[in-house]
Amino acid sequence: MHGVSGASADKILDHPIVVRVAGDRHAGFYRPRPGTGAAGGAAAGVAVEAYRWGSLTAGAAVRTASMLLLLPFMLGNLAIWLRPRSADRFGLLGALCRLLAASLTAALMLAIIGATVNLLGWQCVPYAQCRQGRPYLSWLVALPVGPRLALLSLIPLLALRLCWTIGARSARAFEGFGPTSPEPKPSELTESLTTPGFWDDERITSWLRQIHVGIGAGTVDVSLLAGLSAGRHDTIRLLLLDAAAALVMFCAVLLCLPVPTGPAQARRLLRPLWAIVATVTGLSLAYATTTRSVDEAVVGQLPGYEGAAAGLIATQGVLLVAIAVVALARTRQKTDPAESRPWLRGLGTPVVAAMSVSIAAAFTATLVFRVADYLDRGYIPDPLRPNPPAYGPLEPPVAYWWAALAGLTALLIVTAAAAATVLLTRYRRRILARRIVERDFPHVPPHAAARLRLVRTTIARSQVTEELGPMLVVFFVVSALGLATVALDLLGIGPTELVSRLSGQHDGIGLLAAYVTDAGIWFISLLVVGLILLGYRAYRSRETRRLVAIVWDLGTFWPRTVHPFAPPCYAARAVPELARRVSALAAQGPVVISGHSHGSVLATATILQLPPAALPSVALLTYGCPLRRVYARLYPAYFGDQALRDLGDRLDWRWRNLWRDTDPIGGPLFGHHRGAQPTLGNPAADAVDIRLRDPRAVTIDPADTVPPPVERHWPYHTQPEYQEAVRYLAERAGHASTDSPVAGPEPPL
Known part of the structure; x- marks a missing residue:
């Protein structure tokens, strides 16, 4: 199994002519065509088969490009899986993460409302200078304010429907493998990757998707009805406003409750929810359409919009603090003292959650500011430099000004922290690299000194992976400090106005602050436009599409149990499909599952889902494996020390792992290198890791013209140690299966 970015089947097999023997174009199993020779490097008597899953993330151009717009949702869904303990998937931490994900949906709706209902319908159309030369806007002035706002409110509702479609259309391709066991209870899903049905997320995703639609529609209803408050204050509007607010609160309460265990229970809750959403939205639009007495002389933001944007940011800040507090508390509740310390001391969940909020803020602020910039023909108004009266106010909410300034500050500080981290750890990494090189190449002729320096530099750079923690901690701290602006958001004070008040003047420092903002x-x-261009490039170029897919390979591995509009989980298909295929092949003979890089993670998840009858015939070979170095630290609840030991026990330690010091991604699993914990004296675990010297030499072989290359992360399968490991594991799996009813006469795979 290949790693990220999706290698082709002929490259995986090192054979020019391959044929698909199972699966489909999205994910398939390939072998060399019969009669065309064996796969490159195949051991004698071993049949080689490749599983190509890269098209699940780098397949359709439209799907890959659209995923860039779903980046905040993907990070919001990923955050819950970095928690230190699995018990919180449906507990307090899970509820907080789902509420934060709901705020991302509300933020998306508010941004579209701000660009259409607020800037376009409320602030621009009433002013002749703003709509001059724009016939597509001139006809809106003939409509009263109520019908105009109701018409423009359809745009965010259509965007909500589009998010639904993007999230639901891939269910058959990605999530078409339903559970092979009875429906698991939510409490059972918190245990481990061995739980049957763990990767079946369609039930949870469908439940969350309909709740998020209710939150999105309720946000549109509240904004529309609040915007009509400048007119008559009649009882009908107040009742509808209360109903819309109650709808949002009801959906928030549903997010805190356990997911229904069966479709009947889900229907009992969702049918009334759908009826309420349709009724409240329909009545709100009808009320706005029939309202014609709104005072158009009101200047400024759409009534209630400024407070809604600031209140949403305040809510997100409170949720981030609560997530951090709960995550730290769970970290201190370790039940196994042998477990290694989780990455960032348990702050992985709040750090990634803060990333999702920051990127969502960048997307929403960019949308609102660019629409305002277009409508006022290039003016960027603020309290010091207002627009000409003929253009209208055309000002985004103060909260977006603070969000843009905070985003720039966080990016600059994190960049500085990353540079400082690399520089401060440089000496220590060089010392480690020097020791490794001296051990591997103790006697080097003088003419190979330059080559030796290159190897030392490569090893030192490969250690940077372990040094990313401080940079991300700084990002979270800066994001937390940004919460201090929440009070200013609620007061409606922008950055330039604050500086002017503090400096006591309206020029000089205040003008500088305006330009900085x-x-x-x-x-x-x-940055956001760059992402959009990257999405367009991914649509046109297959190579760019594969590059973008690397992000999704890492970010969409886990089921969508927090945000339903996130890109779909490809493992929901890959893991059950692999388990089914391996089980069928294990009934014919021994099977060695060979996984490179992220493919080793898929292999691990597959073995943990195999039925007990197939396990005696299965062995595992990993290389360039990030299980210990990345996944055990990022996801201690699922790939921690205990999970790796359990995996070895399930296979009776028929497991080998190849790694290099020059590899920036892979590493040992049970050794002492790079801070790994000892194996408590388990000889079988100590034998798993096999270190490969890289390069094999620093001098030029007499039969060659250049020195051996530095292989780093690829390839491994061309090395003699790889072939030896395959033969050893196939033999052990064959012996283990002789006492099992699944043994057969077929050659090992």
Whole structure:
């Protein structure tokens, strides 16, 4: 099994002519065509089969490009899986993460409302200078304010429907493998990757998807009805506003409750929810359409919109703090003292959650600011430099000004922290690299000194992976400090106005602050535009599509149990499909599962889902494996020390792991290198890791013209140690299966 970025089947098999023997174009199993020779490097008597799953993330161009717009949702879904203990998937931490994910949906709706209902319908259309030369806007002035806002409110509702479609259309391709066991209870899903049905997330995703639609529609209803408050204060509007707010609160309560265990229970809750959503939204639009007495002389933001944007940011800040507190508390509740310390001391969940909020803020602020910039023809108004009266106010909410400035500050500080981390750890990494090189190449002729320096540099750079923690901690701290602006958001004080008040003047420092804020807005906008261009490039170029897919290979591995609009989980298909295929092949003879890089993670998840009857015939070979170095630290609840030991016990330690010091991703699993914990004296575990010297030599072989290359992360399968490991594991799996009823005469695979 290949790693990220999706290698082709002929490259995996090192054979020019391959044929698919199982699966489909999304994910398939390939072998060399009969009669065309064996796969490259195949051991004698071993049949080689490749599983190509890369098209699940780097397949359709439209799907890959659209995933860039779903990046905040993906990070919001990923955050819950970095928690230190599995018991919180449906507990307090899980509820907080689901509420934060709901705030991302509300933020998306508020941004679209801000660009359409607020800027376009409320602030621009009433002013002749703003709509001059824009016939597509001129006809809106003929509509009263109520019908105009109701019409423009359809745009965020259509966007909500689009998110639903993107999330649901891939269910058959990605999530078409339903559970092979009875429906698991939520409490059972918190145990481990061995739980039957763990990867079946369609039930949870469908439940969350309909709740998020209710939150999105309720946000549109509340914004529309609050915007009509400048007119008559009649009882009908107040009742509808209360009903819309109650709808949002009811959906929030549903997110805190356990997911229904069966479809009947889900229908009992969702049918009334759908009826309420349709009724409240329909009545809100009908009320706005029939309201014609709204005072158009009101200047400024759409009534209630400024407070809604600031209140949402305040809510997200409170949720992030609560998530951090709960995550730290769970970290201190370790039940196994032998477990290694989780990454970032348990702050992985709040750090990634903060990333999702920050990127969502960048997306929403960019949308609102760029629409405002387009409508006022290039002016960037603020309290010091207002628009000409003929253009109208055309000002985004103060919360977005703070979000843009905070985003620029966080990016600059994190960049500085990353540079400082690399520089401060440089000496220590070089010392480690020097020791490794001196051990591997004790006697080097003088003419190979340059080659030796290159090897030392490569090893030192490969250690940077372990040094990313402080940079991310700084990011979370900066994000937490940004919560201090929540009070200013609620007071409606922007960055330039605050500086002017503190400095006591309206020029000089205040003008400089205005330009700095403008620069932050443009910088954040350029980053978002760059992502959009990357999405367009992914649509046109297959190579770019594969590059983008690397992000999704890592971010969409886990089921969608927090945000339903996130890109679909490809493992929901890959793991059950692999388990089914391996079980069928194990009934014919011994099977060695060989996984490179992220493919080793899929192999691990597959073995943990295999039925007991197939396990005696299965062995595992991993290389360039990030299980210990990355996954055990990021996801201690599922790939921690105990999970790796359990995996070895399930296979009776028919497991070998190849690694190199020059590999920036893979590493040992049970050794002492790079801070790994000892194996408590288990000889079988000590034999799993096999270190490969890289390069094999620093001098030029007499039969060659250049020195051996530094292989780093690829390839491994061309090394003699790989073939030896395959033969050893196939023999052990064959002996283990002789006493099992699944043994057969077929050659090992």
